[in-house]
Amino acid sequence: MTMNKQAAIIGGGVIGGGWAARFLLNGWDVRISDPDPEAARKIEAVLTNARRALPTLSDVAMPAEGELTFCGSIADAAVGAALIVEAVPERLEIKHKVYAEIEAVNDTGLIASSTSGIMPSDLQAEMANPGRLIVAHPFNPVYLLPLVELVGGKATDPQHIETAKEIYTSLGMYPLHCRVEIEGFLSDRLQEALWREALWLLKDEVATAEEIDAAIAYGPGLRWAQMGTMQTFHLAGGEGGMRAMLAMFGPCLKWPWTKLTDVPELTDAFVEMVGEQCDTQAGDLSPRDLEVIRDDNLVTILRGLKRRNWGAGRVLNTYDARHLSDAATIDYSPFAP
């Protein structure tokens, strides 16, 4: 498929900046619009991180970096773009207004919302041409993590999901089509359940932020980097697999150990308590320092998975193969599951 490698990015915060890096380092030209006077500085900081980390994942030369242009308006960014990435704050009315401005100048480009959980049918409800809106939900840092959840709304033309799969695969990503439209999609429903429970543990003073994170990072988190919850528990059941696991621990689900959907009241005092514990946990390290550490750790983990040609590592090997003239000479079969 030939693509006009020109993306517009509307909103250049944490996610828009990450998208900009992912596209630019894959040879796309990017035009970006964000009213924040600090946007250019913030995006440059993300780009610095990305230029440092992303190329170290690839064993072949990546394309020449595309051109980045900051635009004064959504219209200037969106006009003529094959793909318009929306990454503005998670508020439906802001997103609706942005789509109206895009539609005023561009009636053919694919519009991909980065929303973490708003239903695409709600996003496209006021659009003149809603068939071209999809959700393409990424994960921070967007330039390193391969997963992008693709979700169509009631009015989405299914062909656009197929096009999106091709685009994101070409960017070295793993497009996961969430076939059923549901709030929070797949990953954030799972993450939200864990985060809610973590906040309760902290509020009830069962554990500190640091202890809660240790309970993941030194154990289950390492397993999750290469197998999800289902396959992990399939192995936890020994030779009996998941059936044995369900027989042993299934009844606990009904006790239950967790707080399910109750949410702790987010009072100022509680927010301050969580914030203070996270600051203590970070010690002298600023969020920017921690980003570099996180990126280096992710690269190390991903390269290990790449050697094993497993999970996210397979995605990276596929990406490299696409960039080699003679991809057929690579034999990944020893590690293929």
Ligand SMILES: NC(=O)c1ccc[n+]([C@@H]2O[C@H](COP(=O)([O-])OP(=O)(O)OC[C@H]3O[C@@H](n4cnc5c(N)ncnc54)[C@H](O)[C@@H]3O)[C@@H](O)[C@H]2O)c1
């Ligand atoms: N932060 C995450 O981990 C994460 C992960 C996946 C998806 N998302 C989703 O990505 C989207 C953006 O989230 P974020 O974390 O990058 O937020 P953010 O606050 O970091 O960035 C939002 C940016 O949008 C800009 N903006 C506001 N109104 C605008 C407008 N009318 N036109 C152009 N730009 C505008 C803001 O100035 C800001 O720079 C949200 O829908 C969020 O749910 C966030």
